[in-house]
Amino acid sequence: MALDRGTLTRADLSEEVHREIGLSRADSAAVVEQVLEHMCLALARGENVKISGFGSFILREKGQRIGRNPKTGVEVPIAPRRVLTFRASQMLRDRIVSGN
Template sequence: MDKTVTRAMLGESVADATGLSRHDAVQIGERMFELIGDALKRGESVKLSGFGTLDVRSRAERIGRNPRTGQEHRIAPHHTVVLIPSARLRDALEPPKAARKAQK
């Protein structure tokens, strides 16, 4: 599970699957990411059916600790994006029941 999928790889997969040129597939993907980013900046949720919902959450100020030195420091309040996976994605990520029984 240590492989990273890049935008270029996504564009290439879309081009292969649809017959579009690579350039067109990448342009469509880039525009989709722009639209998703713009919606999140406006504080809107983005629902991607079958995948999940992207939502903006506010994080309060807190005290963090450098794990190497143990020194405490202030983490400023900020906004972050969270993915709430759809039921279909959660189910796809779960190991089959037979594999879970074998682990026990």
């Protein structure tokens, strides 16, 4: 199970869909892949993804800034970029704290 190794994988998700809903393993894997693909496409289009009770995947635009090479101390420009952040919902945070 996923908790034994500390990481939940796509295979774990599709197996759980198979057990809980009763779809075939192939159909369960296809459902998981379709959901993840839909989320990826939305993020690639610049849309945020919000899953009620779970959290939000939020895209942020970071402007150009000056960084510093830690070895040499030389200033280096860091190009503007888009970053993805995840913000857990309060419900998820509460479940994590309580261990349920």
